Amino acid sequence: MTSSQRLLAATLAAIAPLDAEAVKAARQRQDQLTKPRGSLGLLEDLSVQLCGLAGECPAPVPVEAAIAVFAGDHGVHARGVSPWPQEVTAQMVANFLGGGAVINTLAAELGARVLVVNVGVATELAPHPDLLDRGIRLGTADFTVGRSMSRDDAIRAIEVGIEVADTLIAGGARLLVTGDMGIANTTPSAALIAAFTGRDPADVTGRGTGIDDETWQLKVEVIRAGLLANNPDPADPIDVLSAVGGLEHAALAGFMLGAAARRVPVVLDGVIAASSALAAVRLAAACRDALIAGHRSVEPGARIALEDLGLRPLLDLDLRLGEGSGAALAVPIVRAAARVLAEVATFDGSGVTDKAQV
C-alpha cells in the first residue's frame, strides 16, 4: 500500500452512519417547535440529518461554508462532444481566480471562500493564492480508445479531494460545497452514471452547456464506445472512475469521503457531483449521510443519479451551469434548517397551545 492508498483507506474506515441518538433527539425537538408537526417539510429532514452528522441536538449552525471548484480536462473532448474549445477550462479557472465568474458572486453572497483545485487541466497554470495546484496529469486520455487514467491516478485524485476537505475543515469550514470546471465533463459524468446504474447512455446523456441533436447523438455514441472499450466493473468504483471518469470526478468523490469522515455536510452541485457521489457512496455507503443534493440539474443523468442515491434536491431552477452554482444557491436553506431547530420557541413556555394537547 502506498502512502497514498493509506489516506484513502483511513478515510473510508472513519466514515460512519448518522448518530442515532442525535437523530432521535432532533425529531423530538422538531415536534416541540411552535408550528404544526411536519409543516417544514424537507427543512425538518435536513435539520435531523445535520444533528445526526454532528452527533448533537441542536446541531451547530453551519455558518462557515467553503466552495472547492475542481478543474480538469478530458481527452474525450477531441471526439467533438462540446462546442466549447478546451482552452475555456483554463480561461474559466482564470475567471474564478479573478473573481469574475458566477460562482464568485454566489460565494460572496454567502461570505464563502472559493478554492480552485487543479487536478488535471490540460495546460500549466500560473500560481495564485486561491489556486491549489495538484495537477495529476494534463487532462485524461480519450476513453473511447483506452482508460481515462490509470488506477493509481484515480486514487491520487481521490486523495487530493480528501486533502482539500481536510484543509477547508481545518480552516473552519462547517459546510462544504462542490464545484467543478472542465469543458466536456458532462460526457464522463454520463458515462459514470451509465456504468454505476446500468442505465442506457441515451437515458443519462444531456445537452451539457447546450448542444444540437447531432452532437447529442455523437455524445451518446462516444459514451457507448467508452463503456464498450473499457468494460468498467460497477462493483469496483475506482475501476469505473479510472475507466471513464475525469480527474475532477475522482477528486470530488474524495472530497465527499473526506467530509463524511469528518462529519461535515457537503452540498452537491449538478451532474458532475452527482456522478462522483455514485463512486463515493459505493466506496463507503455511509458517505451518503453527509450528502445534501443542492439542486436538480436539467441534465437527465443528474436526476437518475440522485434517485439512485436516494437524495431529494433542494432546488429545481433549470440550472445547467456547474461551477458549484446550484449548490451555492442551496446553502442558505441548509443554514436556515439548522437555525430553525436551534432557535425557534417550543410549545413549553411559549404560551402557544399545542393542538395535540387540546
Next chain:
Amino acid sequence: MTSSQRLLAATLAAIAPLDAEAVKAARQRQDQLTKPRGSLGLLEDLSVQLCGLAGECPAPVPVEAAIAVFAGDHGVHARGVSPWPQEVTAQMVANFLGGGAVINTLAAELGARVLVVNVGVATELAPHPDLLDRGIRLGTADFTVGRSMSRDDAIRAIEVGIEVADTLIAGGARLLVTGDMGIANTTPSAALIAAFTGRDPADVTGRGTGIDDETWQLKVEVIRAGLLANNPDPADPIDVLSAVGGLEHAALAGFMLGAAARRVPVVLDGVIAASSALAAVRLAAACRDALIAGHRSVEPGARIALEDLGLRPLLDLDLRLGEGSGAALAVPIVRAAARVLAEVATFDGSGVTDKAQV
C-alpha cells in the same frame, strides 16, 4: 368615493407593466455573462423581471427585505375546519412579537424586519413596536351563513395592505415578503381559488396544518356551502374577497398592489398569498409583473392558483407552515439573481472565449 377608495383607485392607476427597454437590456446582458447562455435557468428570468420592474439594467440588488405578517381570524372556524383553537392566532401573534416563531428565525437570517399587521384577529391585542394594529373587525363572519365581511371592510383591508407596502418601502425595503397568520385561513383561501378559477372545491382544498379525512370532507362541504350561499362574482374581485375571503387575504392583495405601484418585487408565500394574488391580479393585471412565487406549498390550491397566475415557484420543499416561511427562504435566490446580473464578468475583456464567436 370615500377617502379609502381613493387610495385603492390611485394605486390601481399607478400599476404598469415591466419596462420593455430594461427587459431587453437585461436579456442582452445575461447573454454576455461568462457562462453558457440560458444556463442559469430561472435565475435569468428573475433578473430580467427585476430589471423590468426597476426600469434599469442591471437592477439594484434588493438587499433590504421586509416581511409583513397579516393576521386575522375566520368565522368559518366555528364550522370545525381546523383542529387548532382560534386563540392560537393571537398566541402566534405574541410568538412573532416575542421573536420565537419560525418566521423570526428566517427573518434574522436575512437581516429582515418582521412587521405584524393585525387586520382582524378575534381578540384585542396589546400594543407592541412591531405590531401595526389596523383591526377592521374581530374576525370575519362565518361565510356559510352570509358574507365574510362587507364590501367596505374588504376595501379597508386592501388599503391597509397598500399602506403597509408604502410604509415598508418608505423605510428602505426593496423586496417585500408576504406572511400570514390566521387559524382556519386555508379554508377561505381554497374558497377564493375555487371562486376565481372555477375549479371544484375538492380540487383546491388541502389539509392545512394537518387534518384527517373526515375533517377534509367537512372542509370541502363548508367551502361549497359558502360559495352557494354567497354566489361571488369572479369578475368582481372585491365581491369575491368580501363573500368568502379573510381580512388578511384582502390586506395581502393590497400589499401586492401597493408594491407593484411602487415597482418593488413581492415574494409570495403559500396558499394564502397565492389566493390573494388572484384577487390582486384581477384588480390590476400588471400587478403580476411584481410577483415572485417563493415556493410551492403542499396545498393543492396553491399549485392551481400559481398556474392560473403563470408563476413558477422558486422552491418546492413540502412546506405548509405559512407565516411567510417559504417566501423568506426564497429571498436569497432573488438577491443572487440580481447580483449575478450586476457583477459577473462579461465575455468582452474577460479572456474567456465565447462559444458563439468560435
